[in-house]
Amino acid sequence: MVEVNIQNVWKYYGKTVAVKELNLKCPENSFLAILGPSGCGKSSTLRMLAGLEHISAGDIFFGDLRVNQLPPKERDIAMVFENYALYPHKTVFENMANPLRLRNVNREEIDKRVRRAAELLQIEMLLDRKPMQLSGGQKQRTAIGRAIVREPKVFLFDEPIAHLDAKLRAHMRGELKHLQRRLETTTIYVTHDQLEAMSMADNIAVMHEGVLQQFGTPSEIYNHPANEWVAGFVGEPPMNFLNCRLERGADGVVAVHPSFRLALTDAQRRLLEEKGAEAEVRLGVRPDTIAYRAGAGSGLGIAAKVFVTEPLGGDMIVEVQLGADRITVKTKIGPSANLDEPCTIAFDAARIHLFAASNGIAYF
Amino acid sequence: MASREIAQYPSASRRVFGVVTILFIAFYLLWTLLPLLIMFLSSFKDLLDAFQLPATGDWGGVATLFTFEPTTKHYENLFLELNFGTYLGNSLIASLGSAGISVVLGSMAAYSLSRLDFRGKNHLFFWIISTRMAPVVAVLVPLYAIFRSLDLIGTLPGLILAYTTFNLPFAIWILKGFFDNVPYAIEEASMCDGSTRLQALRMILPLVAPGIGAFLVLCVLFGWNDYLFSSIIGSGGAKTLPPATIGLVQPQNIQWGSIMAAGAVTTVPMLFLGVLIRRYLVAGLTMGAVRE
Numbered sequence: 001m002v003e004v005n006i007q008n009v010w011k012y013y014g015k016t017v018a019v020k021e022l023n024l025k026c027p028e029n030s031f032l033a034i035l036g037p038s039g040c041g042k043s044s045t046l047r048m049l050a051g052l053e054h055i056s057a058g059d060i061f062f063g064d065l066r067v068n069q070l071p072p073k074e075r076d077i078a079m080v081f082e083n084y085a086l087y088p089h090k091t092v093f094e095n096m097a098n099p100l101r102l103r104n105v106n107r108e109e110i111d112k113r114v115r116r117a118a119e120l121l122q123i124e125m126l127l128d129r130k131p132m133q134l135s136g137g138q139k140q141r142t143a144i145g146r147a148i149v150r151e152p153k154v155f156l157f158d159e160p161i162a163h164l165d166a167k168l169r170a171h172m173r174g175e176l177k178h179l180q181r182r183l184e185t186t187t188i189y190v191t192h193d194q195l196e197a198m199s200m201a202d203n204i205a206v207m208h209e210g211v212l213q214q215f216g217t218p219s220e221i222y223n224h225p226a227n228e229w230v231a232g233f234v235g236e237p238p239m240n241f242l243n244c245r246l247e248r249g250a251d252g253v254v255a256v257h258p259s260f261r262l263a264l265t266d267a268q269r270r271l272l273e274e275k276g277a278e279a280e281v282r283l284g285v286r287p288d289t290i291a292y293r294a295g296a297g298s299g300l301g302i303a304a305k306v307f308v309t310e311p312l313g314g315d316m317i318v319e320v321q322l323g324a325d326r327i328t329v330k331t332k333i334g335p336s337a338n339l340d341e342p343c344t345i346a347f348d349a350a351r352i353h354l355f356a357a358s359n360g361i362a363y364f
Numbered sequence: 365m366a367s368r369e370i371a372q373y374p375s376a377s378r379r380v381f382g383v384v385t386i387l388f389i390a391f392y393l394l395w396t397l398l399p400l401l402i403m404f405l406s407s408f409k410d411l412l413d414a415f416q417l418p419a420t421g422d423w424g425g426v427a428t429l430f431t432f433e434p435t436t437k438h439y440e441n442l443f444l445e446l447n448f449g450t451y452l453g454n455s456l457i458a459s460l461g462s463a464g465i466s467v468v469l470g471s472m473a474a475y476s477l478s479r480l481d482f483r484g485k486n487h488l489f490f491w492i493i494s495t496r497m498a499p500v501v502a503v504l505v506p507l508y509a510i511f512r513s514l515d516l517i518g519t520l521p522g523l524i525l526a527y528t529t530f531n532l533p534f535a536i537w538i539l540k541g542f543f544d545n546v547p548y549a550i551e552e553a554s555m556c557d558g559s560t561r562l563q564a565l566r567m568i569l570p571l572v573a574p575g576i577g578a579f580l581v582l583c584v585l586f587g588w589n590d591y592l593f594s595s596i597i598g599s600g601g602a603k604t605l606p607p608a609t610i611g612l613v614q615p616q617n618i619q620w621g622s623i624m625a626a627g628a629v630t631t632v633p634m635l636f637l638g639v640l641i642r643r644y645l646v647a648g649l650t651m652g653a654v655r656e
């Protein structure tokens with residue numbers, strides 16, 4: 001219900017810097033995922049939004065309201081904690097009812113809302129239990145329930161479904177996204193799981209070592225990663241990187257690797273010229289954009305050797321030895337191959353990425 | 365989460381250990397309960413009966429310990445002639461008063477020490493606990509001088525203050541441990557739910573209540589059983605039960621019956637207190653269960 005605006009925010013813990021000059025905007029009623037590996041400052045950011053952590057420098061606005069000096073109570077947020085933080089001496093029902101009781105909601109209304117949330121989270125039968133008697137996943141759902149019983153200005157989720165089993169996690173992804181759409185509440189969702197970020201969020205902020213790497217829609221992040229780090233972090237299996245040299249010939253630009261030469265498209269050539277690309281680059285190619293055929297001389301342009309094949313039911317991951325480099329290829333299921341069996345692969349020039357070797361910034 | 369039933373498997377050594385445990389407990393019960401039993405019995409006996417003891421080794425004669433005409437004259441003597449009612453009241457007011465003040469102030473201090481970071485916190489904490497390192501007698505004389513100049517000698521407020529001086533640092537030290545045991549995230553969650561800092565503290569109070577209750581009892585016991593402070597700082601207007609009981613030992617005439625009765629009067633209230641808060645005492649020891 002409000003736009004959240006983070007401006008030049010820094011967070012220090014003593015001398016350690018957890019968040020560096022963060023600028024981030026979460027539009028009204030949209031779903032923002034903050035994605036990054038462990039220790040990148042995601043929780044710190046969220047806790048500053050909640051008012052649990054002092055903001056070392058910079059400003060946070062909810063709409064036009066600067067909230068730096070406001071305690072959590074006055075920010076009208078609901079937060080789900082990484083480690084549940086349930087009230088151990090209260091039942092599941094009382095845990096979920098607490099935010100409503102603090103707002104003097106009447107009894108019938110409390111009962112109605114708690115039961116509705118419990119039903120949504122499939123924990124109706126646990127309402128009389130204490131947190132001690134719950135499994136990890138049940139605790140986590142109780143914690144989510146405590147947040148969704150009321151309608152706050154902003155939802156803050158800190159890895160709310162990280163501890164659930166895969167099936168329930170997939171189910172909860174859908175439920176949470178649906179819930180967010182239905183309640184139309186500004187939501188900021190912290191996760192280290194790119195699948196969650198990609199599938200749920202309107203916008204993703206990718207963070208690494210306290211620094212915002214890229215902000216964009218899931219498709220922007222996936223298709224146009226801003227740098228090598230983002231490209232490598234987002235996507236499963238991760239993108240392959242190969243050291244190449246650019247050679248400019250009469251007929252265009254070619255990326256040269258000891259094992260192959262790849263001619264770039266005209267559009268790519270123009271982008272490289274615009275950005276004044278250096279000769280040394282890193283070629284990024286996603287596993288599912290590489291064509292693969294087993295057998296020597298099987299027709300694709302580049303000869304390589306199989307390192308290992310990993311069948312995944314309908315698909316197959318093939319690790320391919322390409323000179324000194326090893327790359328991952330994702331292909332339709334086929335017969336397994338043994339170590340060092342020959343194969344051929346091909347790259348789709350239109351779907352590769354090039355990054356500056358010096359600083360990892362993307363050319364395209 | 366794992367249940368708290370411990371899986372046990374029978375073995376020879378476990379059986380032997382079980383027998384040894386029972387023997388030890390039996391001996392321990394005899395050791396601790398027998399003196400109490402003799403005290404209670406003797407307090408209802410006439411002086412002559414009280415000294416009817418069986419000869420050493422005469423186990424059949426144990427029965428003579430239990431054959432007597434019960435009399436309440438010692439109790440009548442204590443309360444009607446010797447003013448023990450007042451002393452009992454003094455004991456109660458001084459020990460409960462000091463325990464209450466210590467626990468309330470101690471909880472507040474312990475909460476801040478546990479939850480807040482400020483410069484010199486560790487030094488402050490060490491200083492607080494170091495005040496308990498000096499033996500009581502070492503500070504008694506200066507304390508007496510101070511109290512005299514403030515006209516606190518022989519008054520109940522003076523005695524309460526003296527006990528609090530000793531209870532408070534201990535309370536802060538112990539209670540900080542209880543607060544440390546409660547994850548801060550619980551308060552954070554409560555604040556995100558929309559409570560103020562104070563309401564968040566109220567939210568975790570039930571979690572530390574067993575600890576606070578257990579410690580309250582320790583403070584009461586300290587005041588209740590104290591002899592030194594009461595005989596020096598309380599002497600005159602604020603005499604409590606222990607010095608009053610000692611007063612029954614006179615050079616010419618040791619009033620055994622009354623001493624036993626006074627002992628019973630001193631013991632019984634604390635026994636009741638113990639039974640009353642037993643649940644809390646046990647819960648206080650299992651505080652670890654709060655952790656998620």
Ligand SMILES: Nc1ncnc2c1ncn2[C@@H]1O[C@H](COP(=O)(O)OP(=O)(O)OP(=O)(O)O)[C@@H](O)[C@H]1O
Nearest residue numbers: 013016017018037038039040041042043044045192
């Ligand atoms: N209270 C604290 N005191 C000191 N350093 C801290 C504190 N909290 C976090 N840090 C440090 O700040 C950095 C960011 O921590 P943060 O908790 O925000 O990471 P995160 O992205 O949430 O990681 P995770 O995915 O593991 O939860 C880390 O390097 C961490 O060690």
Ligand SMILES: [Mg+2]
Nearest residue numbers: 042043044082
């Ligand atoms: Mg975190």
